[in-house]
Amino acid sequence: MKKEKVQVRICVGTACFVQGGSDLLLYNDFVDPAIIAECEIEGCSCLETCKAGGEGAPYVQINGEVHGKVTQEEFARLLAEAVRKNA
Amino acid sequence: MNNVFIDVDYAQIYKHGQKIGGDVFLLSRNPESNQIVCTLSDGLGSGVKANVLASMTAHMAHKLSFSPISLSHSAEIIMNTLPVCKERKISYSTFTIADIHYKNDMENINVRLVEYDNPLSLRFRGTEKITWERERNELRREAAFKKEVVQYSTFDMEIGERLIMFSDGVAQSGLGKTLPLGWRNSGVEAFVTDLVSKQPDISSRELSAAIVQKANSLDGMCSKDDITAVVVYIRRPRKTVIVTGPPFSKESDEVLGEKIRAFDGRKIVSGGTTALIVSRLFNKKITVDLSCWSPDIPPASKMEGIDLVTEGMLTLSQVAKVLEDKTPPSTLPNSPVRKFVEILLDSDQIHFIVGTKINEAHQDPNIPVEIGIRRTIVGRLRAALENIYLKETSQEYL
Ligand code: FES
Numbered sequence: 001m002k003k004e005k006v007q008v009r010i011c012v013g014t015a016c017f018v019q020g021g022s023d024l025l026l027y028n029d030f031v032d033p034a035i036i037a038e039c040e041i042e043g044c045s046c047l048e049t050c051k052a053g054g055e056g057a058p059y060v061q062i063n064g065e066v067h068g069k070v071t072q073e074e075f076a077r078l079l080a081e082a083v084r085k086n087a
Numbered sequence: 088m089n090n091v092f093i094d095v096d097y098a099q100i101y102k103h104g105q106k107i108g109g110d111v112f113l114l115s116r117n118p119e120s121n122q123i124v125c126t127l128s129d130g131l132g133s134g135v136k137a138n139v140l141a142s143m144t145a146h147m148a149h150k151l152s153f154s155p156i157s158l159s160h161s162a163e164i165i166m167n168t169l170p171v172c173k174e175r176k177i178s179y180s181t182f183t184i185a186d187i188h189y190k191n192d193m194e195n196i197n198v199r200l201v202e203y204d205n206p207l208s209l210r211f212r213g214t215e216k217i218t219w220e221r222e223r224n225e226l227r228r229e230a231a232f233k234k235e236v237v238q239y240s241t242f243d244m245e246i247g248e249r250l251i252m253f254s255d256g257v258a259q260s261g262l263g264k265t266l267p268l269g270w271r272n273s274g275v276e277a278f279v280t281d282l283v284s285k286q287p288d289i290s291s292r293e294l295s296a297a298i299v300q301k302a303n304s305l306d307g308m309c310s311k312d313d314i315t316a317v318v319v320y321i322r323r324p325r326k327t328v329i330v331t332g333p334p335f336s337k338e339s340d341e342v343l344g345e346k347i348r349a350f351d352g353r354k355i356v357s358g359g360t361t362a363l364i365v366s367r368l369f370n371k372k373i374t375v376d377l378s379c380w381s382p383d384i385p386p387a388s389k390m391e392g393i394d395l396v397t398e399g400m401l402t403l404s405q406v407a408k409v410l411e412d413k414t415p416p417s418t419l420p421n422s423p424v425r426k427f428v429e430i431l432l433d434s435d436q437i438h439f440i441v442g443t444k445i446n447e448a449h450q451d452p453n454i455p456v457e458i459g460i461r462r463t464i465v466g467r468l469r470a471a472l473e474n475i476y477l478k479e480t481s482q483e484y485l
Pocket of ligand 1: 017045050051
């Protein structure tokens with residue numbers, strides 16, 4: 001049986017996009033392709049964490065869990081970790 | 088807003104190598120008197136001299152049409168003012184005037200047409216050609232070597248009808264080259280019938296451009312005369328609604344859903360939170376299209392039942408800028424902004440539904456103040472659409 005890929009949602013709402021979300025969309029440039037292959041990455045028009053007073057934009061949801069203030073390095077690390085756990 | 092729209096547009100190619108046209112087209116809308124006047128004038132020859140004469144004729148025809156003087160009398164005044172060419176003993180310029188009147192509700196569109204020496208205009212109901220009576224009036228002027236005929240006619244136009252006027256650069260295109268007798272009225276007629284059968288809703292801008300391009304290609308892309316075509320098309324207005332911002336209260340969400348559902352036209356949702364609300368109301372999934380974005384414009388999304396779903400403030404400000412700068416959308420990269428602008432320019436009436444709930448996320452001090460101001464941007468969009476593109480717009484708050 002084929003295992004489920006890691007579900008990733010990058011927020012592309014205004015607040016996230018202007019505070020670094022746009023950098024995350026370039027994931028092909030800074031994340032290991034082997035990791036990307038294990039993930040299903042999609043955009044989301046707003047994860048609605050921005051209004052709930054979370055840690056700060058940009059937000060990313062990985063397998064249901066929301067992370068705030070995600071930088072490119074952080075994103076690469078989070079994905080690698082999620083893929084490892086998923087294995 | 089009205090449920091009838093009079094779509095008037097024209098296209099023109101100058102004689103090959105000329106930088107100024109001997110064909111002059113003038114269009115004025117005078118909403119106070121419910122009148123639209125189109126004048127197409129063709130000056131003898133081409134270049135500067137022809138342009139001066141044609142402009143003079145067109146402006147005269149124009150002024151007189153807006154005056155209480157009857158159209159037939161106006162035509163005579165123009166003809167008597169027009170010089171007659173000493174060598175060729177023919178008038179320096181020819182003209183067609185379409186004087187369009189309508190009632191306040193836009194029903195009963197009445198056209199008075201005056202044609203002097205231009206190729207005769209054509210009328211169509213869909214693809215079917217309409218023939219109509221014209222009254223011939225002969226004028227004998229001193230210096231002219233022959234009697235001159237001015238033709239008058241009056242008729243009503245209904246939804247789905249078109250009136251097409253053109254200069255002899257169109258009718259005579261291909262003359263002696265691809266076609267022994269030129270394209271002629273019959274050729275133009277066949278071309279229009281064919282095109283309209285393929286694209287029944289073709290806009291006046293596209294149809295006039297297609298006629299002119301075809302004429303130019305018959306001339307081997309090297310037009311022998313100025314080529315001008317004008318199309319008047321009576322149709323239902325193309326409507327678009329733009330929904331931006333979440334409604335002030337939760338209860339209004341349902342109202343918003345109803346308004347979107349009931350709207351007869353294209354639908355744009357601009358704003359992440361707004362999109363979520365709409366997706367919940369309609370129970371439809373939003374899919375973000377990650378293939379199409381840029382560092383300043385977030386990607387658009389897809390949702391069944393909505394023509395375009397975009398991010399809010401950044402996209403709207405950019406759309407406003409493109410409209411204000413009059414940037415042609417065809418020169419923009421493929422982006423949500425381009426799609427947005429294309430839909431707007433292809434609409435006649437644009438309605439904004441502006442949600443008034445304050446977006447907490449934008450109160451973040453890291454974000455420039457400007458993007459928090461939805462109303463200002465909507466105001467800019469409306470001003471540009473009305474003043475530059477002559478669109479009708481309206482707005483409501485929710
Ligand atoms: S804009 Fe990203 S969570 Fe709302």
